[in-house]
Amino acid sequence: MDGGVPGTARRGRLRVAVRMHGASAVVTPSGELDHHTADLLREQLEGCVAQGRSRLVVDCSALEFCDSTGLNVFLGARTKAEAAGGGVHLAGMLPPVARVFEITGADAVFTVHRALDEALTE
Amino acid sequence: MDGGVPGTARRGRLRVAVRMHGASAVVTPSGELDHHTADLLREQLEGCVAQGRSRLVVDCSALEFCDSTGLNVFLGARTKAEAAGGGVHLAGMLPPVARVFEITGADAVFTVHRALDEALTE
Amino acid sequence: MGSSRPVTPDDRGASGPGDTAAPLVAPVRRVLLAGCDGVVARARDVTREALYDWGWLPARTPQARARAEDALLVVSELVTNACLHAGGAQELRLRGRPGLLRLEVTDTSPAPPTPRTPHQGSRPGGHGMYIVQRLCSRWGTVHHPEGHGKTVWAEITGA
Amino acid sequence: MGSSRPVTPDDRGASGPGDTAAPLVAPVRRVLLAGCDGVVARARDVTREALYDWGWLPARTPQARARAEDALLVVSELVTNACLHAGGAQELRLRGRPGLLRLEVTDTSPAPPTPRTPHQGSRPGGHGMYIVQRLCSRWGTVHHPEGHGKTVWAEITGA
Ligand SMILES: Nc1ncnc2c1ncn2[C@@H]1O[C@H](COP(=O)(O)OP(=O)(O)O)[C@@H](O)[C@H]1O
Ligand SMILES: Nc1ncnc2c1ncn2[C@@H]1O[C@H](COP(=O)(O)OP(=O)(O)O)[C@@H](O)[C@H]1O
DSSP states (O other): OOTTOSEEEEETTEEEEEEEETTEEEEEEEEEESTTTHHHHHHHHHHHHHTTOOEEEEEOTTEEEEOHHHHHHHHHHHHHHHHTTOEEEEEOOOHHHHHHHHHHTGGGGSEEESSHHHHHHO | OOTTOSEEEEETTEEEEEEEETTEEEEEEEEEESTTTHHHHHHHHHHHHHTTOOEEEEEOTTEEEEOHHHHHHHHHHHHHHHHTTOEEEEEOOOHHHHHHHHHHTGGGGSEEESSHHHHHHO | OTTOBOOOTTOGGGSOTTTTTSOOOSOEEEEEOOSSTTHHHHHHHHHHHHHHHTTOSSOSSHHHHHHHHHHHHHHHHHHHHHHHHSSSEEEEEEEEETTEEEEEEEESOOOOOOOOSSOOTTSSSSOHHHHHHHHOSEEEEEEOGGGOOEEEEEEEEOO | OTTOBOOOTTOGGGSOTTTTTSOOOSOEEEEEOOSSTTHHHHHHHHHHHHHHHTTOSSOSSHHHHHHHHHHHHHHHHHHHHHHHHSSSEEEEEEEEETTEEEEEEEESOOOOOOOOSSOOTTSSSSOHHHHHHHHOSEEEEEEOGGGOOEEEEEEEEOO
16 A cells, blocks of 8 residues: 555554545554554655645554654654644554653643544544 | 973872973973873973974883873874974883873874983984 | 573673672573564563563553563663664563563674753654663663673663 | 772662672772862772772782773773763772672763774874773663763773
8 A cells, every 4th residue: 555545554563554534634553663663654644744634643542562763753744744734643542652652751742632533523 | 380391390199390301302200190180291291392392202210100181191292293393202101001002002103112211312 | 482591690791780790590581683674573572471471461550561561662672772773683681680670682883872862752863762761770881892792781670 | 098988788779780689799899079179099099999908909910910000090081081071970989809890980971981983092082981991891881760870880800
């Protein structure tokens, strides 16, 4: 699947699904986001922005692991999305993923939602 | 005593004597050359060069300690002396001082003499 | 985990700082991590397995579970850094002591990790060692003799 | 040496890496080195005294004497670096183990020593950590929690 096109892409321990919902692109990474898999999510997020979908809603409810390499992907996508007039919304983070955002203070620069529907109905 | 003028200067654990011998300035540091005392030797060596005495013969036979800060003084003086057409000759180094020059490879850039008379009669 | 094997206390060259005289009373696990293919995920797998073997997992409390997850995060950071900044990780060593897990990653670069200061939460980059600093009671670098690389280690205390 | 005093094994916060679980079987000496006035020479004095007390000096052979002198050189480099690059040395700790002397210098900067590569023998600068690397069997940095500085340590083996 090409970057940001609705559908599902997979690399090693990460799967990334993309679908459109109104003005938002809903990106659903599942599995483990690290050095080996970060490129896949980066391509998908940047692909959405390149296609004019700059309101990115990331459904994190199936993301089981994320380290600083994964965090960098979200931070980079945020810059691109905001430059295009949008932003990155993170929904449903599990505790180990939420922890990375908390201890680095990165949670302050994203719009964080408890659950996906909250991010979509906003 | 002003920099490089014949006589003796002292700072803490270092004493530096300077005398003229033909074309050479004979500089005799005695004691411990380190962070606390390096400036004193630097002033004396640079003072000699500033006064046109760029053949510096350093009598190290009473120098009991020298670390990398001391080594830097000799390396800096060498640049100045060579730029003025002279050089730095080191004579009579005791084992702990010789060791610093050996392990850093700095001994290769100085003219090293076993004893002072060798450095003066050359 | 075929390549994880116990070490003997007399394996001095590979032991961590301060272990020079003290006997190795703690369980140790060593895994070779040549190259960078899949090693970060593999290092987490090995660490998770040790956490089960050494009683950190399954966790009795959410706090204890968070500490085990912190250990997986820290090992991920250390191995990633060896790949990104030191030409690849060589070996992962895990040492369990009562209430303490010590993670050690060796690589062949002599340069130490240098946490970026000030840390900026909003920008990509510089988060790895910041995370290590925040989650670990101590961390450090041991430089191997003759310029043969280094070990970066970090210690996590249990819940 | 009025300010050099023994520490007890339970002084965990100040002990070196890897000593967390192992009992402190070795003689330890600690000296506060506040500020930079005269501290480099003083650190050598304290180290020389320990070398006498622990039987390295008087040396029986020229080789043994050279090793003791190496220890004085290394401590001079570590304390000088704390003064030049870390706002001053805080504390010097010496640990004697059979055939091994461990020197530890704490300071308040989080930045680790970064040996300059390549080392250039003909230019001023960059010789301190090169000397430490050449003379020591191992050296390293322990980062203290909460950004409270670090300990740079180096180990010298006896003749
Ligand atoms: N194993 C290592 N070997 C050499 N340098 C390292 C290592 N780990 C980290 N570093 C250095 O420390 C810096 C900070 O690392 P880190 O906080 O993980 O951020 P980042 O990897 O995003 O730069 C790196 O940029 C690198 O220069
Ligand atoms: N205690 C320390 N704290 C912070 N940085 C240090 C410390 N010791 C050394 N460094 C860093 O390591 C570098 C190399 O040190 P060194 O080899 O002694 O050379 P020099 O002091 O001449 O620069 C220093 O320039 C400094 O940046």
